[in-house]
Amino acid sequence: MPVDFKDYYQTLGVKKDATADEIKKAFRALARVHHPDKAKPDDRPAAEAKFKEISEAYDVLGDAEKRTKYDQLGANWNQYGSAGPGQRGGYRRAGGGPQDYDFHFGGTGFSDFFEQFFSGGGGGFDPYGGAGRQRAPARGQDMEAEIMVPLNEAYSGAERTIRLERVNSQTGERQENSYKVRIPAGVKNGQRIRLSGQGERGASAVSGDLYLRVRLAAHPDYQVQDADLIYTLELPAWDAALGASKEIPLPDSKRVRITVPAGARTGSRVRLRGLGLPKKDGKGDIFVEYAVYAPDPQTDEVRQLWEKLRETAE
Template identity: 55%
Template sequence: MSVEFRDYYEILGVPRDADEAAIKKAFRKLARVHHPDVASDKAGAEEKFKEINEAYEVLGDPEKRKRYDTLGASWNQPGGMPPDSGGWGGGAPGEGFEFEFGGTGFSDFFERYFGGGMGGGGFARGGGSFRGAAGPSRGQDIEGDLMVTLPEAMTGSVRTISLRRMDPRTGQTSLEEVQVRIPAGIREGQRLRVPGHGAAGSGGGGAGDLYLRVRLAADPDFRVRGHDLYLDLALAPWDAVLGTTAAIRLPGGKSVQLKVPAGSRTGDQLRLKGYGLPKKAAPGDLYVVLAIDAPPRVTHEERELWERLREVSKFQPGKG
């Protein structure tokens, strides 16, 4: 099955020699514009958001970026197909079948070169007992990656996954669709098992299973640690000194009011209990990490006020 090359630099709008900071900045800018929480066209934004995430998944990782940059001379030819890297190839070992996924959030290009499996999204992992040429044998298991956005991880969702199989010996293809339930509170690295949707068995043996490994999409604002979420909040100096109330946007688009106490400092963490990822015992928490942000420019009047404050203040940095 042909796999179309993806130009991740073009997707993020950065040059090939962009440094890590420029790549991260470009990702966050684009991700905020196309985030499903804020975009009017939810379906279109979700696809674009996942495309941006895929590009950042590769270019934001030094090892994956190096592998991407050395795929071959055709890397910058849109629609071209780079040569296989490191002997990676399509299909399930010993079966000759190739697999392509749809609806996982990752392109076949990503799955072939950077995913958890091999061969356009399908990878046979061990599977079943073999009883000789005449006996029944269980089909191989197939594994692929599944991109899950933070809102999906918060509330759970159902995803339609398509699986196309091709037997290169006959040229015949088959397409099946399966509904995959993504439970609320799912975490990075978890595997979802879809029984009986792996490679077909032989000699009367049962089919293998399909396993989808969860890859949480990078969010431009939130960081995920276990079931807890972390969010940076920039504060004006006067709000840090005097205290304030800030509206905190939650995954999914809703917001909650957070009281910032007077005398807050950079690095302080304010806990919003129960606003993290769901889990059986109790949901995780949301930690808001404070950072004081000074204005880059001030008016003449503002400068006079700051100078007056410096004259009258008895505060000594580093001494509380």
């Protein structure tokens, strides 16, 4: 099955020689516009799809190693329109059972293109190792796929539906199953969610398991550090100098108001205890980090005010 090439540079609206900062800036701008929380209820499905597309592009271009691999692939992408040897476009292969099946995942948040060329799962996954298969050869092989989890789902928990299509490579017979997957609040990047008995079928009645490896989607405003969240608050110079009252949007769409003290400097922080991601012994914290900037003087009047301030300060 052919795999459609994804032009991630076009998705983010940047040139192929864009710097890492330009790529990050483009992602943040687009993610803020298309974030599902800002969409009307009727427009939310389209916003979620667009946000996942943007997040996938940034996942690749925002990572130096993936970007290099993508650039090398992109020059000859049409050679991979039908997947390479041993792969079928959009499918994950899991051998070792009584029949040879291909697997296609839907609802994980990633495109077929990403899953085939950039996913860490690959063709099946067996946490028991070769020794385990020797002890229980009739057991089906375990499988693994990656699932994109937005920060709001990691923050509050969610339920997702994924689809798994099995295709018998000998007969062409297809079977599709849907599964409800619970995303636990506080889920970590790289954590695996287990769907017992939903992997490859074995020679006996014992099937392997399906593991979904969590990949937290990048957020335009928050960074994740274990259970803590770092929020960058951009402050115009006058708010930093005089102090201000600001609202901070939480990942669950609620808001909290903070007081910025006079004389705030770039890099200084305020701590919001217990508002981070859930963890075993409670919740992490949110750290609001100030980023002070001086807006460009757009009018003569504003420029004169800045000049007067400089003269006064000197």
